[in-house]
Amino acid sequence: MTATSDREQMAYVSAQAADARVNVELDTGDMTLNIGPQHPATHGTLRIACQLDGEQVVVAEPIMGYMHRGYEKLCEVRTYPQCTTLINRIDWLGSFANEVPFILAAERLMEVEAPPRAQWIRTILFELSRIANLALFLGDMGVQIGALTPVFFAFRDRERVLNQIEEVTGGRFHPNFDRIGGLKDDIPKGWVEETRSVMEKMRTFCDEMEDLLVGNEIFQARCRGVGVIPPEVALGYGLSGANLRASGVDWDLRRDANPGLAWDQVDWRVWTHPDGDSFARYWVRLQETREATRIVDQLLDGIPSGPIMAKVPRIIKVPAGEAYISTENPLGEMGYYVVSKGDLGPFRVKIRTPSFNNISIVPWVMKGVYVPDVITILGSLYFILGDIDR
Amino acid sequence: MPQLPGLIKGLGVTARTAGRTLFPKRGWKTLIPAPQKGAVTVQYPHEKEAPPDRARGVIALHEENCTACMLCSRSCPDWCIYIEGHKVKAPPRREGGKPRTVNMLDRFDIDYALCMYCGICVEVCPFDALFWTPEYEYSESRIADLLHDKDRLGEWMETVPDFLDYEAGSEQKVRKVPR
């Protein structure tokens, strides 16, 4: 753990320097570089205000809110079915996964449970949207550090997954398929076989990424040891998802707190990496994508027959109460705290998004790194703007 | 076998992809470059992608079924459906019955500039008057033209595909599209 103590010391020193600067307002010739709000590395409108000394970052502060759409407030003036259309658009790359915790929270309040078939299909779609989301990360990380080709592969193969989602739900990005008590519709004929072949292709894609990036010496030189987050710091900042697992914390809500989906029915494992650097984050996500294809394969084998909708009234009124459900989304723990007063719509919805917490570690992890490392770390932390500013 | 350096492996991946794109497997013609076949991209204006049948392209209105009950309009999350109707007395269904009061549809507009394509309206419609069709080519240069009135929505009805069969184990009933 010498790296940590060095880093802490460095962070301390630079914090001192930053304080001195603010207090005395002495121009020591440092440069302020605003990465963003419009910058390719922030994939959206995030701004990282960096104090630079040469090319070294003294202080980096994420400034968010450029894309705040007020979804929590908007949900309060909409009925429960309408809310899912908004919630779709929080993490727009894994949007089906967004709907699930909200619907589960509403279901818990209404004390209904979706029939098993619906749960299995939910889980399949959940994992498909995880694959679609992470596949883009796997390619995008290459772009962040300069390799152009992986992202095209990612778009190429993600397209197949999106097609599968579209064939079931009708929407590629915003499925809006989950309903309180079940699903909107059942899966069409022939879809299972197609999905199997797509999963096969996704595994090939993962192998390609392994050859193109993971095994690449330049990639390793850029990522290994860059942005190391020790486990206790990761836990302290409330990191979740692959970022936390890459720091060696064996923590996965799918396994630890399964809120009633089919994950406990299949055989899979949680991947962790002890290093906590950018490479570990990439590697964990790569393994998770593979694992997700395996989960989907197993789930496809055993979809139970039955209805896809529980008995729920046509006009949904949720009884008064509060519920918090969080699931292991592609980006990390996504939770919905739903307060109902017995109306057609929720009284209050608090959304706990993974990216918001993941990005809050930026000031800690970016002290003393070089500008190119800022990009590597941002890329490997993997946030989605809609997920930060919801 | 000793591990190949990652740098060379990476070059292999790109070269292989280029080869596969240039020379897709096409029987005896394999050695003739045919990137048009090998590329995964679709050259949009020249060739068109066929979206899945369930794709949410545009909403079609089967006017005869609509009773102007306003359910879709009320359940729309961004209130982009505009319905106006008036009541008329229709002749009784059976001889000697009472004349019925029927809602006549005057206006049914969907503003696609506002629509979020969530499909709630289609789902809540109790009379099977609204259907999704996978058509997607209706962009306009003026945003006001994206307001489709009931005639325009009715024209989409021809493009509505039949509902798909379900995978084994389903208890859903396959619905029929009114033609």
Add this chain to the structure above:
Amino acid sequence: MTSLLALPYWQETGIKLGLALAVIPTTSLILVYLFLFKMMAFMQSRLGPNDTGPYGSLQLIAEAIKFLQKEDIHPEQADRRVFRMAPVVVLASTFLLYVVLPAGPDAIVQNLDTGVFYAMAVSSLSVLGILMAGWASANKYALLGGLRAAGQLIAYELPLILAVMGVVIQAETLNLQDIVVAQATGEIFGFGAIGNPFILTQFIAFLIFMIAAQAELTQTPFDMPVAETELVGGFHIEYTGFRFLLFFMAEFGTAFAFAALASVMFLGGWWIPGFEVDDNILNVLGPGVMLGKILLVAFFIFWVRFTYPRLREDQLQKFAWKVLIPLSLANIVLTGIFKVVF
């Protein structure tokens, strides 16, 4: 030289210079179309530009016309004179490189005695333009890019020159024409049917040259001066329209020139096995052979560009100073020993 229709010196020079001037846009067009548009697309399972002209071959011309139509914008704070001059300086460096590239026994603009040395000297001029652009744009990203470019180009100038030294020692001349002749007439252990392309005997030098050229051209493993995701284009971030086009042309024109240098020094240049070195027919066939070899070299440059991620600035410097320069020095020593022994 007199065989060229016996024109007066200044007319001949004028024609040659005009040709060289016309060659830059043409070559960058070829490279951009073949590699940037088509090969990259194929490597990414795409089709690339396909609509403009047959197989999209006129796309770049269309883009050039588009660039010409664009407004010439200066940033408010920019130093206008320097800002305007910078792309011209970069392009001039490219142009001067073309002066010594031989395409046949007589097909050369100016056969300098110190051709290699001259090429190295002239290619280092582009740094100046890049620094000017980076500074004059009044943009932090541009300045960072300019500084990075300068640091990188200075660092890789050395291995480039040192790698060439191996070839120079073996060919015993600085003249590019004579280097071609030396390869054409040379033989490896008595086997001289294909001459002695120095890629065989100077393979380390060839590798170092290609790596250093990759860095000089700021192509991908070494593209941090332009790094899109970090510096959003680096030194040319503020350039629009025609001036950006000049940078663009210079980039690919220089890539072509470096590929040409590599093929002259390592692949035997314009010589075709089975011909006499001063055969006049080579003046006609030579450029074609050269083009083929250049495209082969350029293919490798761009293949690497489309595959690899980029290094970090400090890693790049380390690589240059700790690996490439010692290696090239060792190569020179080895070459010298072999030269003396054999």
Add this chain to the structure above:
Amino acid sequence: MLLNQFLILGAVLFATGVYGVLARRNGVMVLMSIELMLNAVNINLVAFGMQHGVVSGQVFALFVIAVAAAEVGVGLAIVLLLYRNRTSIDVEDFDLMRG
């Protein structure tokens, strides 16, 4: 061509360099003015070498270029060091030795 063409150009350059060294306050500018003077010498060397038909002129010009490169390296390092320590490259600020 007259020999004096080159020599007078060299003299003009040298005088300009002297002015730069004396009048300029910026450390880098002083260094650059010194470069100007060195170059003025170089053109004289080469011109005289040609005049007398010897190659030594060119050789010495090369030596001067090499020495100038060394001088610039050290000079710039000093200027950068001064800048880092004093955040200024104004030569008139550096009067610590004044009594």
Add this chain to the structure above:
Amino acid sequence: MVAQNIFFGILAAIVAISALRMVTTRNIVHAALYLVAVLAGLGALYVLLTAEFVATTQVLVYIGAVMVLFLFGIMLTKAPLGNVMEMTGRQWPLAAVVAALLGGVTIYSLVDRFGSERLNTDGPIYRTADVSDEVFSTYIVPFEAVSVLLLAALIGAIVLARKD
């Protein structure tokens, strides 16, 4: 000979004017770029004097390395865009007088001594090979000394510029 004289006139004008602008401009980056113009012009003049190797070295070392180093240093020390008033010290009139006197005396003595003596253009033309022969035979000791000097300068610069 006419062509050479015309070219000399153009180049000399560029060199002299650029040199003057260099020592008078208020913008340090402009000054460096004017110096580049001076050096490039001198390089061309070397070609006129048939010293091709010196000319190429001039481009490679001066423009390619020294000037880039200068610009690098200037930009690292945060050269401001626009003009800086305090580039020239208060004693500049004195400096101008000294420089003018020096230039006047030198030019007078040059005119006095060489007058309209023609440049000896019929002498032997020394190509690169001759220069290298001379360097590595007659001047081998100074050459080695220069090498050592460069090494010392290199180490010195590194030692000076190190942060710790």
